[in-house]
Amino acid sequence: MKAEIKPIRNEKDYAFALKYLDSVLDAKEATPEADVRDVVTILIEKYEEEHYPIDMPDPVEAIKFRMEQAGLTQKDLIPYVGSRSKVSEVLSGKRKLTLKMIRALNRHFGVPADVLLREKPISLVDEFRDFEFEKFPIVEMKRNGAFRGRKITDVKDKSEECIRFLIEKIGGLKAVPDGFFRKTSSARLNAKIDPYALQGWSLHVLAKASDEEQVAPYIKENVNESFLRSLVGLSVLNEGPRLAKEFLSKNGIILEVVPHLKNTYIDGAAFITMDGQAIIGLTLRYDRIDNFWFTLIHEIAHIVSHLDTGSFIVDDMSLRGSQTDNDIEREADNFAQKALLPYHFNLDQKDFVSKEEVLVYAAANAVHPAIVAGRIQYTKNNYRLFSNMIGRGDVRQWFDIV
Numbered sequence: 001m002k003a004e005i006k007p008i009r010n011e012k013d014y015a016f017a018l019k020y021l022d023s024v025l026d027a028k029e030a031t032p033e034a035d036v037r038d039v040v041t042i043l044i045e046k047y048e049e050e051h052y053p054i055d056m057p058d059p060v061e062a063i064k065f066r067m068e069q070a071g072l073t074q075k076d077l078i079p080y081v082g083s084r085s086k087v088s089e090v091l092s093g094k095r096k097l098t099l100k101m102i103r104a105l106n107r108h109f110g111v112p113a114d115v116l117l118r119e120k121p122i123s124l125v126d127e128f129r130d131f132e133f134e135k136f137p138i139v140e141m142k143r144n145g146a147f148r149g150r151k152i153t154d155v156k157d158k159s160e161e162c163i164r165f166l167i168e169k170i171g172g173l174k175a176v177p178d179g180f181f182r183k184t185s186s187a188r189l190n191a192k193i194d195p196y197a198l199q200g201w202s203l204h205v206l207a208k209a210s211d212e213e214q215v216a217p218y219i220k221e222n223v224n225e226s227f228l229r230s231l232v233g234l235s236v237l238n239e240g241p242r243l244a245k246e247f248l249s250k251n252g253i254i255l256e257v258v259p260h261l262k263n264t265y266i267d268g269a270a271f272i273t274m275d276g277q278a279i280i281g282l283t284l285r286y287d288r289i290d291n292f293w294f295t296l297i298h299e300i301a302h303i304v305s306h307l308d309t310g311s312f313i314v315d316d317m318s319l320r321g322s323q324t325d326n327d328i329e330r331e332a333d334n335f336a337q338k339a340l341l342p343y344h345f346n347l348d349q350k351d352f353v354s355k356e357e358v359l360v361y362a363a364a365n366a367v368h369p370a371i372v373a374g375r376i377q378y379t380k381n382n383y384r385l386f387s388n389m390i391g392r393g394d395v396r397q398w399f400d401i402v
Helices: 011-024 032-051 059-070 074-081 084-091 099-109 113-117 138-143 159-169 195-210 225-236 240-250 289-305 327-340 355-364 369-380
Strands: 253-257 268-272 278-282 311-315
Touching (some): 011 032, 059 074, 059 099, 074 084, 074 099, 099 159, 138 159, 138 195, 159 195, 195 268, 195 278, 225 240, 225 327, 240 253, 240 289, 278 289, 289 311, 289 369, 355 369
Antiparallel strands (some): 268 278, 268 311
16 A cells, blocks of 8 residues: 555545554564654644544542552541541542642652643642641631632632632732742731731732722832822821722822731731832721821831832831831831821820810811821820720721621
8 A cells, every 4th residue: 555645634634544554564664664654653643632632531530540559548548638538529529629639649649730630720830839828817818808709619628729819810929029928027027926827918918909900000209298298188088098098099009908817916018019019908907097097108108118129018016116116117107107297296295185185286287186196195105095086997997898
């Protein structure tokens, strides 16, 4: 049978090539027939790859095959899959494999990751190898709305999927601020802070910020005295906190409110992403007007004076004035104090201040009375003074939080 070597374009060409290949399978090496046979074999394989792809093996069948090869029982899988019931549910097809299970089966039993995934939407890259995903407070994060936009059930068993979702949402690991997954150098942090809770909260802030639309570019020079006067002037309005978010957005700074997580002990954070976006995150754990405005301006100070591209600072404002404070934190405090109240403010130096004096001073200087009352409380270290004037419970209502 004489063959004309040409591309295999259809089933007729394919059938002819197969028939020819069968006739020259036993051709002696180093002969013209053997050379043609080898070329036709390559053409056939290419056609079959395109038109007769072999499906990935079923993940469960692949696991069972590996178990049979290695003489493993269901009990041997418990340390890597979970409880005995989870192993049974996985092998019966009633429970889907999580990324944590896939990583363990791949690492400890050699079952190919692409087989377990059935496709390759997520690679088990080395960058994630040492992450202890199960330490993130995933259930609490879900309760706070961290995973909006993606239906994730049984989050407790899918910590890696959840954290990957947030990281991918903000643009991947390259978009995560430098040093984010290491202990932060910020001095205003509680010694008892849970680093995974802090990272989880911060990822929620960054992911939420990624959903914002029509945000102007951040230009450092625009954050000047006029900018601060306009911003602080909004405090006198009932909807001041909401209007502050809109004002900041128009000036290139995204403000997001995300409830604090257990063992985070934070009030706010400032970020400048790798692409130069300025972001402020607040927890409103005290839900006070005075705390809102001071923390907001404090974080603006960090953005303007202390952050470079791809960096961040986190703050526990209850540690303000403590021995652990550094120059950066004191500078941000001074920046906020000067922006909120005039340099000649002295009501906090008087032995007695009446409610009427607070209201008159606030009106004369176009700031919310809570800001005046809060300064007096802090200076005198007496938080019972004017406790009904600091706007407790008046901030969270203006933000989209769970």
